[in-house]
Amino acid sequence: MSFFYNFLPDYSEPLYRPPSESRSLIFQITEGCSHNKCTFCGMYIDKQFRLKPVNEVFREIDKIPNDYALRVDKIFLADGDAVIYPTDRLIIILDKMNEKFPNLKRISSYAGARELVLKSVHEWRELAHRKLTLIYFGMESGNNTVRKLMNKGYDVEEFIGTLKEISSFIDLSIMIILGGGGRKYSKEHALDTARVISEVSPRYASLLTLFMRRNRDYFQNIETPTMGDLMEESKTVISNIGGSNITFRSNHISNFVSLSGILPDDREKLVSSIDKGIARLKAEGLYDMIPDYYMEDC
Numbered sequence: 347m348s349f350f351y352n353f354l355p356d357y358s359e360p361l362y363r364p365p366s367e368s369r370s371l372i373f374q375i376t377e378g379c380s381h382n383k384c385t386f387c388g389m390y391i392d393k394q395f396r397l398k399p400v401n402e403v404f405r406e407i408d409k410i411p412n413d414y415a416l417r418v419d420k421i422f423l424a425d426g427d428a429v430i431y432p433t434d435r436l437i438i439i440l441d442k443m444n445e446k447f448p449n450l451k452r453i454s455s456y457a458g459a460r461e462l463v464l465k466s467v468h469e470w471r472e473l474a475h476r477k478l479t480l481i482y483f484g485m486e487s488g489n490n491t492v493r494k495l496m497n498k499g500y501d502v503e504e505f506i507g508t509l510k511e512i513s514s515f516i517d518l519s520i521m522i523i524l525g526g527g528g529r530k531y532s533k534e535h536a537l538d539t540a541r542v543i544s545e546v547s548p549r550y551a552s553l554l555t556l557f558m559r560r561n562r563d564y565f566q567n568i569e570t571p572t573m574g575d576l577m578e579e580s581k582t583v584i585s586n587i588g589g590s591n592i593t594f595r596s597n598h599i600s601n602f603v604s605l606s607g608i609l610p611d612d613r614e615k616l617v618s619s620i621d622k623g624i625a626r627l628k629a630e631g632l633y634d635m636i637p638d639y640y641m642e643d644c
């Protein structure tokens with residue numbers, strides 16, 4: 347066991363990755379989140395952001411034994427927005443990874459709107475040529491009022507063009523946060539989010555439910571959503587997503603119903619699952635209840 351840990355890259359806690367990266371080798375080329383100001387997010391609240399110097403990343407790559415390196419086909423770049431890394435130096439790191447891991451199929455990372463627009467489409471192409479071909483984009487909402495409540499930092503009009511352009515050569519996995527607009531902005535949040543997803547038509551889209559891990563007053567002026575509200579909101583999102591061939595998932599632990607399918611083809615099946623979930627909430631007297639985790643301390 348200790349042998350295994352000796353050659354792993356260096357990790358600083360907390361370390362997060364998407365569920366679909368469970369079999370990926372993770373390199374923490376940045377620590378924390380360069381934005382770290384979203385009003386609901388406490389993921390990296392106590393972690394000072396830093397870019398790990400290229401020579402430090404190289405040292406971690408070099409210590410992976412070559413026979414193990416042959417088995418690595420996916421790499422995830424951590425932490426919260428690793429592609430904020432300046433492109434010239436990121437290219438040097440990706441080249442090194444491609445050299446070290448000959449069977450590498452893809453490299454992925456989380457990104458926010460800022461990272462998207464700070465790089466040109468040409469830069470994104472250069473990165474994609476080096477197998478950075480999957481971006482988990484934390485859009486959270488396609489509605490600007492809700493994005494402001496969340497302090498995401500950019501309006502939709504500022505990043506949707508880049509999203510559309512890079513989606514032709516990078517797989518996008520767009521994350522949406524149910525409940526982000528409270529009860530007050532639920533409808534706008536759902537409809538505008540569905541509109542952006544439809545326009546971009548990403549490879550993947552996923553729904554999570556808002557966890558308050560930073561600002562306990564998040565819902566103060568927008569009414570805390572009930573379990574029923576959250577289910578209705580997910581139904582509105584799914585009912586209004588167009589586009590084509592979008593792999594849709596809503597299987598995060600925060601969600602009340604686990605959903606998966608291809609949109610828009612599986613829309614009816616997904617909506618029917620939500621309707622069953624709504625009926626169950628009603629039967630159990632939970633429809634008008636506020637989720638337990640909205641009652642906890644942050």
Ligand code: SF4
Nearest residue numbers: 379382383384387426
């Ligand atoms: S939601 Fe993403 S961008 Fe916002 S603070 Fe958390 S990790 Fe950073």
